[in-house]
Amino acid sequence: MFRKIVAVALFVSFIAMSSSGLMMFFIEKPSFTIQMHPVHKLFGLIMVLSVIGHLSFNLKSIIKYLKARPVAIFGGAMVCLLVVLYGVALNNTVPAEIAVPMDKLAAEAEAQE
Numbered sequence: 001m002f003r004k005i006v007a008v009a010l011f012v013s014f015i016a017m018s019s020s021g022l023m024m025f026f027i028e029k030p031s032f033t034i035q036m037h038p039v040h041k042l043f044g045l046i047m048v049l050s051v052i053g054h055l056s057f058n059l060k061s062i063i064k065y066l067k068a069r070p071v072a073i074f075g076g077a078m079v080c081l082l083v084v085l086y087g088v089a090l091n092n093t094v095p096a097e098i099a100v101p102m103d104k105l106a107a108e109a110e111a112q113e
Helices: 002-026 030-066 069-091 096-111
Strands: none
Touching (some): 002 030, 030 069, 030 096
């Protein structure tokens, strides 16, 4: 039963994360991103927990998949891409004169919900 709950939670959180992420990607307005943030954040947490459950049920299969050379290369490339993009994002700081007021306004917007 728990396996079925994890599967449904993973599926629904994937739909929520992908749809909210795509909307934020195509509707490039900070106000809309702030509006969608609670949905994206909550279902992101649910997705992380669901993935942990999914991995606990399927770890042996995933390890078996990674023994295939093309899959291992693809997985390694994806990890490299993730590390590079995190590096770029973390080194692309927003100037304090912009970030501080933006963070304050975002906090006020989230407090109104």
